Amino acid sequence: MSEPTLVRALTPVRGFWIGVVLTVLGLVTVRLLYSTLYGPLNLGWLSSDLVQFAGVLFQGVVLPLGMALMVASLAVRALADTSVVTRSDRHEDPEDTPTWPLRLTARTALVLGLVFAAIGVIFQMNVSTWTQTIQGDSTFLRDFVVYFGGPLSDLVLPLGVLLIAGAWILRTIEERQEAGAPARGGDQAR
Structure with a gap:
C-alpha cells in the first residue's frame, strides 16, 4: 500500500511553517474576535454560539495544533534522513537543505x-x-x-x-x- 500524498508531502520544513501559520492564525483570530466584539458591539454577541464555536475552534484546535506541528517538526527532522525532501517532478525546483526547523x-x-x-x-x-x-x-x-x-x-x-x-x-x-x-x-x- 502506498502512503497518502499528504503524508509524503509533509516534510519537517513544511510542517514547521504550517505550524507557524496555524499558530499565528489562532492567536490573531482569537484576539481580534474578542477585542472587536467586546468593544463596539453588544455584549450579547460574546455569548452567541457562533462566536463561542470560533473561539473554541481557533483557541482549542488551531492554536495548539500549530504549536504541536512546530515542536513535532523538530523531532521529525531528527528522525529523518539528511535528505528530507524528495524530488517528485523533474520540472519542480528542489528545495535546499532546510535550515528550519533548527536541529x-x-x-x-x-x-x-x-x-x-x-x-x-x-x-x-x-x-x-x-x-x-x-x-x-x-x-x-x-x-x-x-x-x-x-x-x-x-x-x-x-x-x-x-x-x-x-x-x-x-x-x-x-x-x-x-x-x-x-x-x-x-x-x-x-
Missing part, C-alpha cells in the same frame, strides 16, 4: 522549554495587572503589554510545555543514534 539537541529543547514555561507562567499571572498598572502611560512598554501581552501569554507557556515533551522525544532519538540503532525504527525489513 536542536534534547538539552537545548529542555532548557528552552523550561525558560518559555517560566516566562509563560509569569505572563499568565501578571499580564492583566501590568495592563491595569500602566494604562495611563504612553510608552513603548504600555504598547507592548497591551498589544503583545495577551498573545504572548497564550503562546509562551504551552510552547514551553510542548518543548519539554519534545526534549524527551529528542533524547530518545539521540540515545538510539548513539547506540547505533537505526533511527527510523523497524522499517528496514520492508
Whole structure:
C-alpha cells in the first residue's frame, strides 16, 4: 500500500511553517474576535454560539495544533534522513537543505522549554495587572503589554510545555543514534 500524498508531502520544513501559520492564525483570530466584539458591539454577541464555536475552534484546535506541528517538526527532522525532501517532478525546483526547523539537541529543547514555561507562567499571572498598572502611560512598554501581552501569554507557556515533551522525544532519538540503532525504527525489513 502506498502512503497518502499528504503524508509524503509533509516534510519537517513544511510542517514547521504550517505550524507557524496555524499558530499565528489562532492567536490573531482569537484576539481580534474578542477585542472587536467586546468593544463596539453588544455584549450579547460574546455569548452567541457562533462566536463561542470560533473561539473554541481557533483557541482549542488551531492554536495548539500549530504549536504541536512546530515542536513535532523538530523531532521529525531528527528522525529523518539528511535528505528530507524528495524530488517528485523533474520540472519542480528542489528545495535546499532546510535550515528550519533548527536541529536542536534534547538539552537545548529542555532548557528552552523550561525558560518559555517560566516566562509563560509569569505572563499568565501578571499580564492583566501590568495592563491595569500602566494604562495611563504612553510608552513603548504600555504598547507592548497591551498589544503583545495577551498573545504572548497564550503562546509562551504551552510552547514551553510542548518543548519539554519534545526534549524527551529528542533524547530518545539521540540515545538510539548513539547506540547505533537505526533511527527510523523497524522499517528496514520492508
